[in-house]
Amino acid sequence: MKLLRELIKKEFFHILRDRRTLIIIFGIPIVQIILFGYVITNEIKDAKIAIYDKSKDNITMKMTNKMLSSDYFKLVDIINSDREIEVRFREGKIKEVVVFQSGFAKKLEGEGTAFMQIIEDASDPNAARLLSNYTRAIVSDFIDEINPTVRIGRTGPIVPEVRMVYNPQMKGVFTFVPGVMALLLTLISAVMTALSITREKEFGTMEMLLVSPFRPFHIVLGKVIPYISISFINTVVILLISNLVFGLPVRGSIVLLLAEGLLFIITVLSLGILISTSTDSQLIAMMIAMVGLMMPTIVLSGFIYPIENMPFILQLLANLVAAKWFILIIRAIMFRGAGLTFIWKETLILMLMTFLFTALSIKKFRIRLQ
Amino acid sequence: MRTIGFILQKEFLQIFRNRQMAPIIFFVPIIQMLILANAATFEMKNIKMAIVDHDISSTSRRLMSKFDGSRFFKVTKFSLSDKEAALYMKQGRVNVILTIPSGLERDIYLKNNPEVQISIDAVNQNSAGLAYGYILSIISEFNQDLRVRFGNIKPQRVKIIKTIASYWYNPKLEYQTFMVPGILVILVTLIGLFLSSMNIVREKEIGTIEQINVTPLKKHHFIVGKLVPFWIIALFDLAFGLTMGKIFFDIPIVGSIGLIFCVSSVYLLVVLGLGLFISTITHTQQQAIFVSFFFTIIFVLMSGLFTPVESMPVWAQYINRLNPVAYFIKIMRMVLLKGSGFLDIKWEFISLFIFGIFSIIMAVWRYRKRA
Numbered sequence: 258m259k260l261l262r263e264l265i266k267k268e269f270f271h272i273l274r275d276r277r278t279l280i281i282i283f284g285i286p287i288v289q290i291i292l293f294g295y296v297i298t299n300e301i302k303d304a305k306i307a308i309y310d311k312s313k314d315n316i317t318m319k320m321t322n323k324m325l326s327s328d329y330f331k332l333v334d335i336i337n338s339d340r341e342i343e344v345r346f347r348e349g350k351i352k353e354v355v356v357f358q359s360g361f362a363k364k365l366e367g368e369g370t371a372f373m374q375i376i377e378d379a380s381d382p383n384a385a386r387l388l389s390n391y392t393r394a395i396v397s398d399f400i401d402e403i404n405p406t407v408r409i410g411r412t413g414p415i416v417p418e419v420r421m422v423y424n425p426q427m428k429g430v431f432t433f434v435p436g437v438m439a440l441l442l443t444l445i446s447a448v449m450t451a452l453s454i455t456r457e458k459e460f461g462t463m464e465m466l467l468v469s470p471f472r473p474f475h476i477v478l479g480k481v482i483p484y485i486s487i488s489f490i491n492t493v494v495i496l497l498i499s500n501l502v503f504g505l506p507v508r509g510s511i512v513l514l515l516a517e518g519l520l521f522i523i524t525v526l527s528l529g530i531l532i533s534t535s536t537d538s539q540l541i542a543m544m545i546a547m548v549g550l551m552m553p554t555i556v557l558s559g560f561i562y563p564i565e566n567m568p569f570i571l572q573l574l575a576n577l578v579a580a581k582w583f584i585l586i587i588r589a590i591m592f593r594g595a596g597l598t599f600i601w602k603e604t605l606i607l608m609l610m611t612f613l614f615t616a617l618s619i620k621k622f623r624i625r626l627q
Numbered sequence: 628m629r630t631i632g633f634i635l636q637k638e639f640l641q642i643f644r645n646r647q648m649a650p651i652i653f654f655v656p657i658i659q660m661l662i663l664a665n666a667a668t669f670e671m672k673n674i675k676m677a678i679v680d681h682d683i684s685s686t687s688r689r690l691m692s693k694f695d696g697s698r699f700f701k702v703t704k705f706s707l708s709d710k711e712a713a714l715y716m717k718q719g720r721v722n723v724i725l726t727i728p729s730g731l732e733r734d735i736y737l738k739n740n741p742e743v744q745i746s747i748d749a750v751n752q753n754s755a756g757l758a759y760g761y762i763l764s765i766i767s768e769f770n771q772d773l774r775v776r777f778g779n780i781k782p783q784r785v786k787i788i789k790t791i792a793s794y795w796y797n798p799k800l801e802y803q804t805f806m807v808p809g810i811l812v813i814l815v816t817l818i819g820l821f822l823s824s825m826n827i828v829r830e831k832e833i834g835t836i837e838q839i840n841v842t843p844l845k846k847h848h849f850i851v852g853k854l855v856p857f858w859i860i861a862l863f864d865l866a867f868g869l870t871m872g873k874i875f876f877d878i879p880i881v882g883s884i885g886l887i888f889c890v891s892s893v894y895l896l897v898v899l900g901l902g903l904f905i906s907t908i909t910h911t912q913q914q915a916i917f918v919s920f921f922f923t924i925i926f927v928l929m930s931g932l933f934t935p936v937e938s939m940p941v942w943a944q945y946i947n948r949l950n951p952v953a954y955f956i957k958i959m960r961m962v963l964l965k966g967s968g969f970l971d972i973k974w975e976f977i978s979l980f981i982f983g984i985f986s987i988i989m990a991v992w993r994y995r996k997r998a
Contacts, residue, residue, distance in 0.1 A: 275911070275913070275914060277908075277909065277914050277917070277918065278913060278914050278917045281917045281918065281920075281921050282917070284921070285920075285921060285924070288921075288924075288925060289924065289928075292925065292928050292929065293928075295940060295943070296928070296929060296939050296940065296943045297928060297933070297934050297939075298934060298938050298939070300938055301935065301937065301938055302937075302938060303937065304937060305937070320788075346795060346796075346965060347961070347965050347966065347967045347968070347971050348967070348971050349957065349961050349965070349967065349971065349972075352937075365786050365788065366786075369786055369787060370786075370787050370788075370789060371786075371787075371788050371789070372788075372789050372790075372791065373788060373789070373790055373791075374790070374791045374792075374793065375790055375791070375792045375793070376792075376793050376795060377792065377793070377794050377795065378795060378796060378965075379794035379795055379796055379797035379798065379800055380796045380797055380804070380805060380960055380961075380964040380965055381805055381935060381960075382794075382797055382800035382801060382802055382804070382805055383802070383805070383935075384935050384937075385794055385797070385800060386800060389792040389794075390760070392790070392792075393790055393792075396788055396790050399788065400786070400787060400788055403786050404786055414735045414738065414740055414741070414770060414773050414774070415690075415731075415735070415740070415741060415742075415743055415766060415769065415770055415773065416740050416741070416742045416743075417742070417743055417745055417762065417763060417766045418742040418743065418744045418745065419745045419746075419747065419759060419762070419763075420744065420745065420746045420747070421746075421747055421749035421755060421759075422716065422746045422747060422748055422749060423748060423749055423750050424749035424750055424752065424755070425749070427749055427752050427755060427756065428752065429752050431749070431750055431751075431752060432750070432751050432752045432753060444920070448916070449913070452912070452913045452916065453913070456911075456912070456913065460833075536647060538645060538647070539825070539829075539912045539913070540645070540648075540822075540825050540826075540829070540912070541645065541647045541648070541651070543821065543825065543912075543916050544651045544655070544821075547817070547821070548651075548654070548655055548658055548659070552658070552659065552662065552663070553662070556662055556663055556666045556667070557662065557666060559751075561667075561933060562666050562667050562668060563671065563751065563753070563754050565671075565672070565673055565674075565675075566668050566670055566671055566672055566673075567665065567666050567668070568665050571662065571665055571666050574662075585719065588719075588750050588751075589719060592750045593716075593717050593719070593750070594717075595717060595718070599717065599718055599719075
């Protein structure tokens with residue numbers, strides 16, 4: 258026990274001595290939360306558009322003004338020929354071109370129907386779809402305005418009453434905070450442990466530790482305990498920032514939340530150890546951790562892209578990503594106020610993963626000793 | 628010149644001596660491409676829905692089948708109690724609850740404009756926003772039916788503006804077409820930044836840098852010898868990734884490949900210079916990784932890979948003027964998807980060129996000082 262304490266002390270010295278890494282470890286959560294809280298958003302405001310008005314009458318003027326008075330569009334260019342559309346798109350200055358057919362007002366009065374064309378730069382399909390929906394909504398409002406007697410547009414008889422449950426203001430923080438937590442805990446616990454063990458191997462100091470009176474079990478324990486503490490502090494910091502700055506609620510039990518956090522930390526730690534047993538080079542360990550751990554945590558965990566929409570194989574693959582289960586747990590506890598009865602399955606899966614990774618690394622570790 | 632040749636030989640030997648290295652150089656692009664390009668879509672299908680029907684009329688049944696029939700929703704639970712439905716949502720088993728009030732059909736006849744209640748689990752703000760849009764459009768379609776059925780529309784002359792939307796450069800609105808050029812940028816950045824910064828720090832960490840410092844080798848020989856191999860490897864990976872993208876995702880390559888490689892070679896100067904700079908300010912590989920990671924995560928998140936740059940606040944867009952990843956992603960998308968030529972991208976190219984020179988100068992300056 259006393260030996261173990263000395264080992265842990267040594268590891269803490271190693272970590273605390275390295276000021277730069279420490280600053281980054283505690284700087285990343287703050288930077289990420291600010292980035293996600295203020296910068297990363299899918300909403301589109303002030304999209305740059307150009308108008309190609311072949312008619313130039315009072316109706317097309319009104320229509321243009323209506324579009325520009327919304328927050329969605331900003332007029333940056335007037336186009337006068339078909340050829341110009343392509344040139345402007347190629348320059349990448351505009352996202353959408355609205356084309357009014359010639360004789361717009363006359364046709365609207367005479368034939369009752371006038372045509373307008375919405376051309377999107379769909380190289381960003383997401384933005385293209387959103388912008389064409391916005392434009393259509395404005396047009397359909399406009400149709401209601403010019404037909405005061407009949408309401409053709411979107412109203413009546415059934416009125417939808419929509420309620421956003423758990424997140425009434427639709428804040429983006431609700432979506433990303435669990436993801437950022439998973440990402441950071443993976444980074445600190447798994448990547449740092451993997452690197453710190455392979456480092457000892459690369460330098461040959463692992464041999465020294467192995468011939469010392471410490472048991473392999475103690476060595477590994479000594480390695481991981483400092484990282485567990487740092488990760489745990491980080492969890493608390495993230496929760497505090499998101500609560501104080503963004504008003505994120507914790508509707509369930511905070512004790513349960515922290516306990517699940519600890520469980521996830523141990524799961525990814527065991528994964529980090531497993532990585533370190535399979536290579537002797539920090540470079541390779543880093544690459545495995547980046548490709549095999551960080552990317553799945555960002556992409557396959559449901560943090561940015563919803564898992565339900567992925568191809569079936571990726572959905573299966575996502576089940577192997579610990580972060581996916583952790584994010585489900587966090588969302589349930591924090592926002593839905595769920596207790597252990599709601600999330601026992603996810604918890605059990607994380608435990609099984611931990612057990613499996615630990616067993617595998619013990620097996621590999623023994624082989625290395627011979 | 629001969630010296631540089633030998634140095635390059637040494638570096639390549641050292642890089643590929645590690646037998647796990649070659650698979651990684653091939654493996655990383657494949658994995659990235661297959662997973663990232665397939666996973667990245669904001670389109671929603673099969674949103675899980677519970678319906679609580681208090682009316683049980685032919686109209687409520689028609690409304691239900693309207694949702695069940697759409698490809699966006701999958702009605703998984705029918706229930707008669709609000710409490711039960713709320714529990715399903717708390718368990719995360721449904722994302723949307725549609726509650727049809729009793730007397731819906733009667734109220735429509737009486738023109739009372741009845742309300743149907745829709746609760747959306749908004750924990751994931753993105754999905755909730757999309758679900759909201761789909762629901763509104765289904766209900767408005769249903770209303771259209773109702774108005775025809777109940778004769779609310781009198782045969783009266785109305786003025787209609789018809790809109791025709793055309794989607795240029797990506798008529799089927801495929802997300803992969805949009806993602807793959809961005810993924811290639813990330814690939815080149817990761818390979819360039821991490822490999823170069825770790826490589827030099829490793830020499831420091833093991834102490835072999837001292838040995839190199841006492842040889843008659845000139846500084847610029849050393850730096851060229853360190854950077855050129857990664858420059859070649861990254862460009863090779865780019866070519867490999869482009870081929871993969873063409874084969875598996877059939878991404879359009881409208882513009883000139885030569886231009887892409889020309890820009891990439893300049894972009895890599897920025898990345899490698901940054902890598903070299905990081906290696907001069909750090910002492911261990913662990914530090915180098917964390918510093919590199921810190922910069923990559925900021926660069927990548929702000930680059931417009933996942934979310935449009937135009938949606939960011941103005942201050943963030945100003946910061947983005949210093950973000951090489953954002954420039955390169957923009958160029959890649961413009962050239963590959965829209966066929967933009969050099970004149971269209973000249974400002975982005977010039978910016979990258981200035982960054983490249985600047986970062987190499989910074990790195991060399993820092994490196995001299997330490998020696």
